[in-house]
Amino acid sequence: MKISVDAMGGDNAPKAVIEGCIAAIKSTDIDIILTGPESLLQEQLSKYDYDKSRIEILDAPEVIGTNEHPVMAIRKKKNSSLNIALDCVKNGKSDAVISAGSTGAILAGGLFKIGRIEGVERPAIAPMLPGKNKSFIIIDVGANVDCKPSNLLQFGIMGNIYMQDVMGIEKPSIGLINIGAEEEKGNELTKSAYKLLKESKLNFIGNVEPRYIPNGDVDVLVSDGFVGNTFLKTYEGVASTIFSILKTEIKSSLRGTIGGLILKPVFSRFKKRFDYKEIGGAPFLGIDGICIKAHGSSDAKAIYNAIRQAKILFDKKIIDKIKESITESLSTES
Amino acid sequence: MKISVDAMGGDNAPKAVIEGCIAAIKSTDIDIILTGPESLLQEQLSKYDYDKSRIEILDAPEVIGTNEHPVMAIRKKKNSSLNIALDCVKNGKSDAVISAGSTGAILAGGLFKIGRIEGVERPAIAPMLPGKNKSFIIIDVGANVDCKPSNLLQFGIMGNIYMQDVMGIEKPSIGLINIGAEEEKGNELTKSAYKLLKESKLNFIGNVEPRYIPNGDVDVLVSDGFVGNTFLKTYEGVASTIFSILKTEIKSSLRGTIGGLILKPVFSRFKKRFDYKEIGGAPFLGIDGICIKAHGSSDAKAIYNAIRQAKILFDKKIIDKIKESITESLSTES
Numbered sequence: 001m002k003i004s005v006d007a008m009g010g011d012n013a014p015k016a017v018i019e020g021c022i023a024a025i026k027s028t029d030i031d032i033i034l035t036g037p038e039s040l041l042q043e044q045l046s047k048y049d050y051d052k053s054r055i056e057i058l059d060a061p062e063v064i065g066t067n068e069h070p071v072m073a074i075r076k077k078k079n080s081s082l083n084i085a086l087d088c089v090k091n092g093k094s095d096a097v098i099s100a101g102s103t104g105a106i107l108a109g110g111l112f113k114i115g116r117i118e119g120v121e122r123p124a125i126a127p128m129l130p131g132k133n134k135s136f137i138i139i140d141v142g143a144n145v146d147c148k149p150s151n152l153l154q155f156g157i158m159g160n161i162y163m164q165d166v167m168g169i170e171k172p173s174i175g176l177i178n179i180g181a182e183e184e185k186g187n188e189l190t191k192s193a194y195k196l197l198k199e200s201k202l203n204f205i206g207n208v209e210p211r212y213i214p215n216g217d218v219d220v221l222v223s224d225g226f227v228g229n230t231f232l233k234t235y236e237g238v239a240s241t242i243f244s245i246l247k248t249e250i251k252s253s254l255r256g257t258i259g260g261l262i263l264k265p266v267f268s269r270f271k272k273r274f275d276y277k278e279i280g281g282a283p284f285l286g287i288d289g290i291c292i293k294a295h296g297s298s299d300a301k302a303i304y305n306a307i308r309q310a311k312i313l314f315d316k317k318i319i320d321k322i323k324e325s326i327t328e329s330l331s332t333e334s
Numbered sequence: 335m336k337i338s339v340d341a342m343g344g345d346n347a348p349k350a351v352i353e354g355c356i357a358a359i360k361s362t363d364i365d366i367i368l369t370g371p372e373s374l375l376q377e378q379l380s381k382y383d384y385d386k387s388r389i390e391i392l393d394a395p396e397v398i399g400t401n402e403h404p405v406m407a408i409r410k411k412k413n414s415s416l417n418i419a420l421d422c423v424k425n426g427k428s429d430a431v432i433s434a435g436s437t438g439a440i441l442a443g444g445l446f447k448i449g450r451i452e453g454v455e456r457p458a459i460a461p462m463l464p465g466k467n468k469s470f471i472i473i474d475v476g477a478n479v480d481c482k483p484s485n486l487l488q489f490g491i492m493g494n495i496y497m498q499d500v501m502g503i504e505k506p507s508i509g510l511i512n513i514g515a516e517e518e519k520g521n522e523l524t525k526s527a528y529k530l531l532k533e534s535k536l537n538f539i540g541n542v543e544p545r546y547i548p549n550g551d552v553d554v555l556v557s558d559g560f561v562g563n564t565f566l567k568t569y570e571g572v573a574s575t576i577f578s579i580l581k582t583e584i585k586s587s588l589r590g591t592i593g594g595l596i597l598k599p600v601f602s603r604f605k606k607r608f609d610y611k612e613i614g615g616a617p618f619l620g621i622d623g624i625c626i627k628a629h630g631s632s633d634a635k636a637i638y639n640a641i642r643q644a645k646i647l648f649d650k651k652i653i654d655k656i657k658e659s660i661t662e663s664l665s666t667e668s
Contacts, residue, residue, distance in 0.1 A: 069518075132575050142513060145521035179476060179563040187479035187560045210564050211571035226521045227564050229513040230544045234568040237545035241466050242576055245607065249600045256600045262593030266583045273579065 004088035007036035010100025020303025070104030096290035123286030131216015149192035159220035175208035281306035338422035341370035344434025354637025404438030430624035457620030465550015481558035483526035493554035509542035615640035
């Protein structure tokens with residue numbers, strides 16, 4: 001298997017990306033295509049000892065910044081590291097693409113270069129988050145800010161396949177993010193989506209109030225991208241605010257400092273168990289090719305994990321599975 | 335001033351409500367009308383020593399539960415403690431109403447019995463939340479799940495008046511909850527609302543991403559009720575999940591237990607500084623009378639604080655101020 005990796009995406013690019021790729025070729029049989037300014041990549045790569053036949057460099061002199069308009073950037077910067085990495089999937093040169101760059105640009109590029117799976121109305125981003133009891137995915141968290149009820153049904157179908165076939169959960173539970181538990185609660189969108197999800201073959205367990213999501217009792221949480229993004233960002237924001245205040249309070253007295261030192265292993269264990277940041281990369285489900293967005297602050301390990309994740313999606317034939325599920329749901333409908 | 339209080343609303347009713355009312359008459363000149371089953375209230379009140387002329391009991395044999403359909407309950411249970419308390423404002427028998435009962439029922443009853451302020455399209459709930467730097471309000475958090483852009487502008491206008499005249503903030507900053515900082519970000523609703531807020535006389539500072547809300551840098555956060563509620567519930571859910579996990583981790587070892595004991599004052603200070611639950615009661619802004627929803631888990635102190643809050647809204651003539659602002663904004667428009 002071959003994966004094209006945007007060497008210039010993310011806060012720690014290209015160093016972290018390159019290190020993650022080298023780790024991947026050393027412990028897996030995946031080959032890598034790295035896209036970015038050739039001389040820069042060659043210079044960086046020369047610092048490492050690795051099998052040169054397994055990392056190919058494709059020159060991409062341009063870089064898309066996180067603040068650029070996604071569609072414009074994809075259209076204008078044809079020689080950007082992201083566009084060249086996407087082209088590899090488009091041309092069959094690679095089997096998957098990974099970038100830690102701008103989410104909007106990856107989505108725009110994915111749609112433009114690779115396209116949607118037939119029958120999928122809207123591709124969606126599905127990051128995995130840590131919960132108290134288990135991890136869960138939210139689909140969508142920002143690719144689609146204005147949704148129709150049928151979009152949400154499809155998010156449920158794609159999320160179900162992902163958790164079932166990729167994550168190995170037998171009958172994933174599917175919940176709808178809503179502001180009340182009862183069927184009649186919510187806005188026009190959730191009320192209609194509820195009906196569609198209930199009538200589907202999914203293991204739909206009903207509405208889930210955001211208050212209970214961090215418990216991690218439900219495998220797949222369906223939402224329009226605006227609400228999903230609001231949840232995701234609040235999750236991250238509240239957690240980091242709490243830890244920042246706690247840190248200040250602990251450091252403000254001798255007693256606090258001593259207590260903090262004693263509790264250090266507890267805090268580390270906690271951090272490991274409940275790192276509120278997304279786990280691994282977030283797949284764009286519904287794109288007709290494997291396309292993973294790694295976290296913007298990815299280190300080498302995160303890139304390595306995203307590469308391994310892409311391999312699982314590839315091995316499990318996620319694209320074919322989504323195609324089948326969507327086709328089946330469309331035939332049931334009519 | 336006289337306030338009608340729904341004695342049967344909230345998890346700790348009627349005991350906590352009664353204690354809060356007694357505390358209020360002892361330290362302020364506010365008189366109370368308590369509504370609920372007469373014999374029950376009389377029996378409860380008989381346990382306390384207070385000036386009987388200052389708490390009037392109005393018999394209300396029925397109680398509206400939190401799981402009842404709000405509109406149906408308000409229509410059917412005419413003799414419920416909430417309906418009788420609302421009637422007092424409607425008939426001029428009291429100057430404000432407080433309930434810790436069902437938010438939906440208070441809103442439905444407030445609209446039905448007291449009505450909207452002229453020109454206000456949709457009343458909204460505006461709870462205050464603790465932030466790292468300062469407290470802030472979100473308007474709306476659930477009264478309106480499907481909104482038009484003009485609704486959001488009015489939420490901004492009402493939130494501005496509340497923070498300025500009631501909370502004494504000179505030029506409150508107004509932000510729009512959105513999934514990106516730039517003007518062009520968001521869904522159809524936020525994009526249009528952004529334009530209206532920008533053109534208004536408010537101190538509009540632009541979009542605020544949910545991640546940064548807990549910092550408490552912005553005084554008033556405007557949102558449709560679905561997104562506002564999602565934020566609010568996530569805020570509460572993440573915070574309580576973190577503390578529940580931390581508690582388990584601390585108790586799981588001797589070292590943790592010792593560290594936890596040493597850090598107890600730090601945790602208490604933190605809890606005091608950053609109690610993620612709403613502060614005081616949440617006013618329904620846009621109702622043509624002072625109407626406050628106290629937190630469902632209110633204790634006596636919370637009820638006492640809600641009574642004091644109602645007095646400030648009354649003294650500051652919040653209803654008149656909202657009327658003026660809305661009228662002014664409508665005349666500017668045309």
